Amino acid sequence: MEQPKNIFEEGQVLLIDKPLQWTSFDAVRKIRNLIRIKKVGHAGTLDPLATGLLIVCTGKFTKKINEFMAQEKEYTGTITLGAVTPTYDLESEPVQHKSFQHITYEMLMENTKPFTGEIFQIPPAHSAIKVDGKRVYELARQGKEVKLEPRKITIKQFEITQVDLPIVHFKVVCSTGTYIRSLANDFGAALGCGGYLSSLRRTRIGTFKVDDTMSIADFEEKIKLLKG
Numbered sequence: 600m601e602q603p604k605n606i607f608e609e610g611q612v613l614l615i616d617k618p619l620q621w622t623s624f625d626a627v628r629k630i631r632n633l634i635r636i637k638k639v640g641h642a643g644t645l646d647p648l649a650t651g652l653l654i655v656c657t658g659k660f661t662k663k664i665n666e667f668m669a670q671e672k673e674y675t676g677t678i679t680l681g682a683v684t685p686t687y688d689l690e691s692e693p694v695q696h697k698s699f700q701h702i703t704y705e706m707l708m709e710n711t712k713p714f715t716g717e718i719f720q721i722p723p724a725h726s727a728i729k730v731d732g733k734r735v736y737e738l739a740r741q742g743k744e745v746k747l748e749p750r751k752i753t754i755k756q757f758e759i760t761q762v763d764l765p766i767v768h769f770k771v772v773c774s775t776g777t778y779i780r781s782l783a784n785d786f787g788a789a790l791g792c793g794g795y796l797s798s799l800r801r802t803r804i805g806t807f808k809v810d811d812t813m814s815i816a817d818f819e820e821k822i823k824l825l826k827g
Contacts, residue, residue: 606825607634607636607639607657607658608636608638608657608658608659609658609659610656610657610658610659610660610661611656611657611658611660612654612655612656612660612663612667613630613654613655613656613657613813613818614652614653614654614655614807614811614812614813615630615652615653615654615655615812615813615814615815615818616650616651616652616653616809616812616813616814617645617649617650617651617652617653618650618814618815619647619648619650620647620648621647621815622647623641623643623644623645623653624641626641626653626655626815627639627640627641627655629815630655630657630815630818633818633819633822634657634822636657636658638657638658638659638661639655639656639657639661640655640656640661640664641653641654641655641656641664642654642655642656642663642664642665642667642668642804643667643668643672643775643804645799645801646688646690646780646799647690648688648689648690648796648798648799649676649799649800649801650799650800650801651674651799651800651801651802651809651812652801652802652803652804652807652808652809652812653801653812654667654804654807667804667805667807668775669775670775670804670805671755671772671773671774671775671803671804671805672772672773672774672775672777672801672803672804673770673771673772673773673801673802673803673804674770674771674773674779674799674800674801674802675760675768675769675770675771675799675800675802676768676769676771676779676796676797676798676799676800677766677767677768677769677796677797677798678766678767678769678783678786678787678794678795678796678797679693679765679766679767679794679795679797680699680702680764680765680766680767680787680790680792680793680794681696681697681698681699681765681792681793681794682694682695682696682697682793682794682795683695683784683787683793683794683795684795685724685725686723686725686780687723687725687778687780687781687783687784687795687796688780688783688795688796688797688799689795689796689797690725691725693795695793696793697791697792697793698792699764699765699790699792701792702764702790702792704762706790707759707762707767707790708759710786710789710790711757711758711759711786713789714754714757714782714785714786714789715754715755715756715757716753716754717751717752717753718751718752718753718754719749719750719751719752720749720750720752720777720778720781720782720785721747721748721749721750721781722747722750722778722781723778723780723781723784724745724747725740750776752773752774752776752777753773753774753777754771754772754773754774754777754782755772755773755774756770756771756772757769757770757771757782758770758771766797767794779796779799780795780796783795783796784796
């Protein structure tokens with residue numbers, strides 16, 4: 600019975616495919632309960648409406664979290680044009696509807712260019728960043744205006760992979776600290792019709808790929824087998 604506990608205390612890197620609607624902490628808490636050790640953490644938050652690669656470290660390997668968090672990330676997803684949302688994704692209702700009929704394929708391609716390379720990005724007001732010790736999403740929910748400073752990030756690749764207006768499919772390769780929600784909002788603003796993130800999947804962190812992940816259900820089965 601003690602065997603699984605020892606493996607996880609010694610340290611494991613678990614590649615989990617985070618389910619839709621789960622917070623990253625929901626996944627950590629579930630794994631913590633399954634392996635029954637306290638030292639469990641993840642290497643980079645995924646929003647509840649995002650799926651894909653979540654690196655979960657256990658035991659002695661929790662020391663590696665910062666190293667993994669600093670690595671390059673890759674995402675695929677969709678931006679819906681013609682409206683905006685307060686959270687820049689579908690956590691809130693679309694507002695300020697505008698026509699997107701004038702948008703051409705060429706316009707989409709041209710407008711990816713200003714968002715490629717080293718750029719300054721303003722994080723969403725609905726994010727976990729702290730201002731004066733308080734998380735900004737808490738202030739935003741209270742209706743308080745928060746001034747967030749632009750942050751330097753690197754977007755190595757911003758590729759439009761498919762167009763089904765108002766939905767635009769994309770792939771992004773970026774540095775840590777990049778908010779894809781902000782990219783979606785800023786891209787929509789640049790096109791003049793607004794846009795919000797309508798789906799997101801993290802496909803890679805450094806050399807770790809989503810193809811090598813397991814579901815929470817698969818991990819639960821693995822633990823049952825280890826316990827015999």
